[in-house]
Amino acid sequence: MAHRVTLRPHLGAALGLGLAAALLLPRLPAFAEEAPRRLPEAATHASEAPGAQVAVFAGGCFWGVQGVFQHVRGVTGAVSGYAGGTASDADYKSVSGGGTDHAEAVAVTYDPAVIRYDELVRIFFSVALDPTQIDRQGPDTGRQYRSALFPRDAEQARIARAYLDQLDAAKAFARPIATRIEPGAAFYPAEAYHQDFMARHPGHPYIAVNDAPKLEALKQLFPERTAPVLVSRPPA
Structure with a gap:
C-alpha cells in the first residue's frame, strides 16, 4: 500500500480507519507514556577520530527518528533503513510483517567536531522515543x-552502555529502560519513498499525530x- 496517501498499513489496520477518518483523530502523541x-x-x-562518523538508532517508526535527526546541528545526513537482520529480507514488506530480525532504524552521519556520539544518544533518549516501551513505539507494535542502539565500533558500544547505566542509576524514567545495544549489525537503506518522509509530508496524519511532537x-x-532540515544522504 502506498505511503504517500495513506496511514502506515499497521496503523490503519489497527484502527480500521481510512485516511478521511484518520484526519479527524485528535492530534495528540499516540500511546506516549x-x-x-x-x-x-x-x-x-x-x-572519536576527526571526519564524518555514522551512528545507527532504532526507535520505532523510522520516519520520526529520521525527522528529528535531520534537524540536529552537526548532522550531515540521516537515512531511514533496516538493521539487525540480513540483506535478503531488508525490505519494507518483509520487515513490517514482523518475520525478520530487523528493526526500522536510521543511520545518522555526523561531524564529531560539532556533535559527539554521546550527545546524539542524549538527544535520542530525550525526544525521539519512549525508551521504556518493549518492542513497541506509540501505535506500532512488534x-x-x-528501541535499539547499533554501535559501529567498540567506542560507540562503550559510550552507549555507559549512558544507559547512567540513566538507570539516576532513575531517569519511571520504568526500566528497554533499549537494547546490538553491536555488529549491518545497515540497509530503506526504499526511496521512506526517505525524508517527515520533511516531504508534514501534514500526513501519522506524522502529525506521532512525529511532529x-x-x-x-x-x-x-x-x-x-538546525534547519536537511535531506538524506547515503551513510558512509
Whole structure:
C-alpha cells in the first residue's frame, strides 16, 4: 500500500480507519507514556577520530527518528533503513510483517567536531522515543519497532552502555529502560519513498499525530542543537 496517501498499513489496520477518518483523530502523541525531557549530559564522552562518523538508532517508526535527526546541528545526513537482520529480507514488506530480525532504524552521519556520539544518544533518549516501551513505539507494535542502539565500533558500544547505566542509576524514567545495544549489525537503506518522509509530508496524519511532537520537543528542549532540515544522504 502506498505511503504517500495513506496511514502506515499497521496503523490503519489497527484502527480500521481510512485516511478521511484518520484526519479527524485528535492530534495528540499516540500511546506516549514517558514525556520528552532534557536528560542530563553524558558523564562519559566519546573519543572519536576527526571526519564524518555514522551512528545507527532504532526507535520505532523510522520516519520520526529520521525527522528529528535531520534537524540536529552537526548532522550531515540521516537515512531511514533496516538493521539487525540480513540483506535478503531488508525490505519494507518483509520487515513490517514482523518475520525478520530487523528493526526500522536510521543511520545518522555526523561531524564529531560539532556533535559527539554521546550527545546524539542524549538527544535520542530525550525526544525521539519512549525508551521504556518493549518492542513497541506509540501505535506500532512488534520487534521491528524495538528501541535499539547499533554501535559501529567498540567506542560507540562503550559510550552507549555507559549512558544507559547512567540513566538507570539516576532513575531517569519511571520504568526500566528497554533499549537494547546490538553491536555488529549491518545497515540497509530503506526504499526511496521512506526517505525524508517527515520533511516531504508534514501534514500526513501519522506524522502529525506521532512525529511532529518529537520535532517540537527537540526545538523546545535543545534549541542550541536545532538546525534547519536537511535531506538524506547515503551513510558512509
